[in-house]
Amino acid sequence: MDRLREMEVFVAIVDRGSFTAASEKLGMSAPAVSRALTSLEARLGAQLLTRTTRSVRPTDAGMSYLDTCRTVLDTITDAEANISVDQKNPVGTLTISAPVLFGQRFIAPLVNAYARRYPDVHINAVYDDRTSRLLEEGVDIAIRIGHLGDSSIFAVPLGFVRRRTYAAPAYLAAHGEPAHPRDLAGHHCVSFTGVTHAFEWMFYENGLRLPVRLQPRMIVNLAPAAVMAAVERVGITQLFSYQAAPEVIEGTLQPVLTAFEPESTPVNLLHVERRGASGKVRTFVEFVTDALRKNVHLQFADNAAAVDGADRMPVSGKRKPSRRAKKPMIVSTR
Template sequence: MDRLHLMTVFVAVGEAGSFAGAARRLGMSPPAVTRAIASLEARLGVKLLQRTTRYVRVTDAGQRYLDDARRIVAEVDEADEAVAGINAAPRGQLTVTAPVLFGKLYVMPGIVAYLQRYPQVAVSALFLDRVVNMLEEGVDVAVRIGPLPDSSLRAIKVGEVRRVLCAAPDYLAAHGVPAQPADLQAHTTIAATSVSPTVEWKFGPAGDTEAVRLQPRLLVTSNDSAIEAAKAGLGITRLLSYQVAGQLESGALQIVLPAYESAPLPIHIVHRESKYGSAKVRSFIDLMVARLRADKHLG
């Protein structure tokens, strides 16, 4: 069988975690998928998959091969698109990742607009509050908030956000407004662990920070929950400015200690280095860059 075809089948099995799932994805019969994997393992002389009646798992050698095969198949797809012309209509599968709340508020509207504009593209959106390994998880485009590590990935800055303290006006009227970070120890605080994994909040610019250790009355695992608790007047919380932009505009929340904010955090659109330009990736990035740079809450 054609080696590229075998790689494509193996990638589908590895990503789906089953022969049946890969068969549905590729429009093949399960026996044909099984024969392709057997042929590939025979060609390589290596066992790529551990399979039982209950699961299919990639072996250590198979995981290394899966990473390389995924990259090769993606580059061939991109080469096909490039040779068809730079103005070829975007098509195929696009995988995008972003933090949960940012994805909901800012990325999902862009995805909807993109899908409406390009009917031959399908999108998988991974909204997770962790850094996704783009190569290992087959992600084409990521939105990252915060400093970027050195890597081979390409990055386009589209805005920035700040860490802000905020509370409901009723709470501040009843308990007073803190004048300095140390005053927070006398207040009820709400901590979202996805933003503040410890109970130590730092204030001020890099190199001149002030740390305040707190005992929050409420610890939550989602930013939405922290926002709702703060709106209800429970106490003071610390979130990213985009997460509470609507509540600040409506007056449901107001910022506390703005003079002690730390340096803004950059927002980047990140994509994998590629020899060719994929039409689906290029067009999605162009759309998202324009939308995010135009948003007043991300400036």
């Protein structure tokens, strides 16, 4: 078997997580995949994968070689694309990663439109709130919400979201509206671990950070679960502004404590730093960047308040004394 094919086999095993899945991707038998890896390891004189009954993972040598393999294979794919008759039609497999709810609302429609426009690009879209590692996991494009610290990637700014605190009008009518973040100690709270620490929410007062300790009534690890709990009056929750936007428009949630909001959080499109972006990466970046920068839910901080309905109607009824929260109920939402 030629060296390039062995590289393809090695990358496929890592990407798919098993010999069987790699064989299905490559159209080879599982024994043929195993023989290719054995041949590759024998030629290199190094073990590339650690195999257990449950997983297959690259060794340190395998991780180093994996990056080289991806570069070589991508270079070949790009070279083939560049000599095609129509250079405006990219080819290859494009792997995209995005947070679940953000991806569902904003990325998936653009991915579908891109797929229709570029039929020769095969797309692997992964929607996961876990932060993916671009190089190690073979991700071409990743959408990230938060501040960046990885210098090995290119970042394309798309806009900003805000971390806001929300409650159902009916909950506020029954329990009163907190006037200061410290008032949350007397309220039922729903902590979404994808945005906040379960037992500490961050606010700002007079330009200074104001961490507030609390005992949440419920802890969830998925944004829709936090939204649903807040809408159904379980308690107050803290979310990114886009996550509660439909409910704010419908009037089932409203922001509170807006004077104490933390600073805006950047949204970026990331791709691995290379000498020249491949056709599939370049066209996808160009395709989605303009659309996302025009998205009203990703506008800069000055416009964020108007987007998710900060100019809300006041809660009817008198403010009632806050109630002390009960012990937290941890809910698995995966």
